[in-house]
Amino acid sequence: MKNTAAGVPFILICVLLDILGIGLIIPVLPQLVGDLAGSQSAQAWWLGAMLIAYGLMQFCFAPTLGALSDRYGRRPVLLLGIFGLGIMFLVPALSQSLPVILFSRILGGMFAGNIAVAQAYISDVTDKAHRAAAFGKLGACFGIGFILGPALGGILGENDVRLPFFIAGILSLLNFLYGLFVLPESLKTRERRTINFKTLNPLSSLARLTKFKYIGALIAVIALSGFAQSMLHSTWTLFTNFRFNWTPFNIGLSLVVMGLVTAVVQGFLLKKLLKVFGEQKLIL
Template sequence: MMTSLPRSRADRRRAAFRRKAGRAARIFVLLTVLIDATGMGLIFPVMPDLLEELTGQNLAGAAIWGGILGTAYSAMQFLFGPIVGNLSDAYGRRPVMLTALFVMTMDYVLLAVAHTVTLILIGRIIGGIMAATHATAAAYMADISTPEEKGRNFGLIGAAFGVGFVLGPVLGSLASVIDLRAPFWIAGGLAAANMVFGWFVLPETVTRSIRRPFSWRRANPLASFSAIGSLPGLLPLLAVFALFNLAGYVYPAVWSFFGKARFGWDPLHIGLSLAAFGVAMAFVQGVLVGPAIRRFGVWRTVIVGFALEIVAFLFYGVVRDPVAALLFTPLAAIAGLGGPALQQIMSNIARDDQQGELQGVLGSVAAVAMGISPLIMTTIFAVFTRENTPIYAPGMPFIAAAVMMMVALAIALWAQRRQRAQPQPGP
């Protein structure tokens, strides 16, 4: 009986924090993710013209600078994801998230007034570091969730990101009519307003019982990967998560090129198709993830989601009818059920004092995928659409993504069997 008392007290403290972190705190966390995604999308429409203006080069030269900016952004997410995650485990989610919003506000101001491409690069480096706080938002959701609720709440984070994915380019396009710098001012204003909101509504969830001292040795990406990967059953799931992200980034990497090559779509049709996918994805992540996990179980939701991903990728690999491609959007979005369910499995394996570290590692994995996947997918697209190619197949990147998901599904099934074979801890 004596050995169960500390556990009972800890359980009561966790339950108290979940009650304290009410609806307003959840809204703040979701707004943070939404504003982060919106801020990224806001600047996309103005970047070509802005870089042409600052560099004095043509569109091709500006595109090279765009690639440099994107690589720098992803590299910072990779390097700082574990650092920010470990900081939140040591000092709390609240100070990390509020500080990040303040720095993000200042970063957008810098981008708004920058008159050299060097300052734009510095701004994107800072932005990549602050984007690593997405992991802290996920860790906060893990803190205030029961093990059964985590998949649903991770789905809400995905829904917030999906809404931002839709709103960002739309707002950026409208604001650019006023001025090329207007999107940066809007993004900065949104970040500042959310920081003020969070100051009043966000309680801290990292208590003394789960606080873990910060260590630079452990905060570097390789050490964090080692610490998280050593947890029983997590290493193969990290491989699954990496493949899932590599395959999933085929949509932002080649969809615009694919739509133009296969269907002859103009920018309006491409934008509308992306918006439709974003809305469908937000609905699935925000509404369907929780019921799916309750109905099918977390592992079966992963398997069904991955199987649907494979079907969706194969379909887009061969489809030739633009109407059919658009009508297939809801099924392709439903395939997104697997991601939050996979995160729930991994979060439940990690200890309470490792949630920030875990989410930082996952953020780093996603950042690497964000950097590598476009190179892979655009190269495959170029090979199969270039002049005199023996096989003209604009959808070949989606076939490659389907193969990646097949491997991910095979590893997931193996990990599930391995987990079931392990003896379960007693009460």
Template sequence: MQANQAATDGQSPPPLPSSVRFVLLTVFLDILGVGLIIPVLPSLVGAFGLNASDQAHWYGWVIAIYGVMQFFFAPLIGALSDRYGRRPVLLTCVAGLGLNFLAMPFAPGVLWLLVIRAVGGITAGNLSVANAYIADVSPPAQRSQALGKIGAMFGLGFICGPVLGGLLGEVDLHYPFYLAAAVSLGNFIYGCISLPESLTPEHRKPLRLAAANPFTGLTGLAHLRGVGQLVWVYALTMFAQFIIQTSWVLSTTLRFGWTPLQNGFSLFLVGVSSVVMQGLLLGPYIKRVGDAGAVTIGLASSALTLLCYAVAPQGWMMYVLIICNLLAFGTGPALQAYFSRAVDARSQGAAMGSLSSLASLMSVAATLTGTSLLAQVSHFPAGSIWLGAPFFLASAMQVAALLLARHTLRRLNPV
């Protein structure tokens, strides 16, 4: 568990391999595509002649089915990459995602849209392959920094995608889907030309269906060498994160009367904070505090900020709190680095696939929990702190994650 050897010997870590650039571009374009359709997907669901109640119902299912399918198929995608290599699996998923974006505006009915989104959830497993690729080509001491760059691409994609999707959607509801398809398919062509394979033949292993079982994969994560309890830390962190993602807009609208522009600006700040921390500051930060420090400091910052979100009396305070929560974006990459170092080179895809599957499971559970909780308190008047109930719950989840992380990391005593 020598997570920070480069930091302790006084030497600067070597630059990340050039092949990482394509993987980072892949993640950025994938999230850009997802971000492009966020502003217009509810309208696409409503375009099938549904009333407001049915539109909300079907929109919820369209969102949830994506996470459900990702939960079941991300471990299989990761296991396939352990068997056949990262390159063919990653490129297949990129092409499938592009075709999925292209098919969505042509759905003849809402049931067909649901089916198309389900297929899209399968191809979303490419993110676990991207994480495994990064783990293949990055030295253990640099793995937190490298995985953090994937997080930065997430943030950058969410900075650009929703804004551009909203602008295109004003012209034509279908244009964001066409652009999302174009960038994904263009990325597929670029990858066919330039992406090298990262997993050498001697590091590949036979495909076992048991390894592709999402529940088996989660059980396997829980028994990783010395870090199994960190799976619960990761699960609690993801649960809290997805509660906020699914409750943010409705909560701020009810509490502060925010417009879509104000909510869009707040999400822009979240993306900027993610890029700054994970893309620029994470390397020096990990070098200074180590992976264990990044986990505990990030969780403490997140728990406190979420509590402040819940009780903030004025909307402008939310913007300030987003910026103050910068260190929370170091938690995810540091946790992923622990899991990556606990498995051998032949199992990186399966491990990252299981983490992706766990995140998908948490997204479904958190979406149902957070929105239901907000519905229960929606009758309170504007400005009431009870309208911040999802933030109270998310803060409690982060406190639980922090306590468990401190116990586990103290036992591991990483250096």
């Protein structure tokens, strides 16, 4: 097994802090947008634009960051993404302009694509025997971040909706400094590849996957399921605020409950349910 003394722990911390930062702003972003928009309809429009821009840019630029890391190494691309995400967290904390905040979400989505580089780093520094366990820890960091982030964001944002953005930005910049001095490069020079511009198209990557038996149908299932869940999550904050006057604390608490239920089902119940129902029935 390759030396992972500094690499894997940093990647796990990197992902945890990235997801924690994203979770921190989920309960407070709608209120910040609402304070600047002036009406519920304008608030919904601007928030929707920000969510679409962030997700779309992350989808489009993940292959680009992955290709850049294949060419120039994982370390510089990871550090660039972490630093950029930290700056983009700070912009909404300081800005009074909705277009500026929207632009920060566009750039933030681009930098957030470095999650793909983090996964590539894990593959570089682990052998097949330990890779599944390492990716399991990576998934656990996702879960912890999405549970703790909204909780902290709701508490911190109850009196000041901009405070979670400051905290998220500071965490990312501290993460950058940690990586600058600790993170080793995982990709050897002889393993680096030239950039293949065909691979930069995320749709072409999905198209190649569909050539494998059953994969196309599975991708369609995952896409439609993810689409439905994304619609729920993106409208949840507005719905609960408009209908029930929920504050960032209430919204954050509800998201924590969702995260805990997901963790319990995936971590404890899934194996038992699979034995009872089987994969196909459980998916349905």
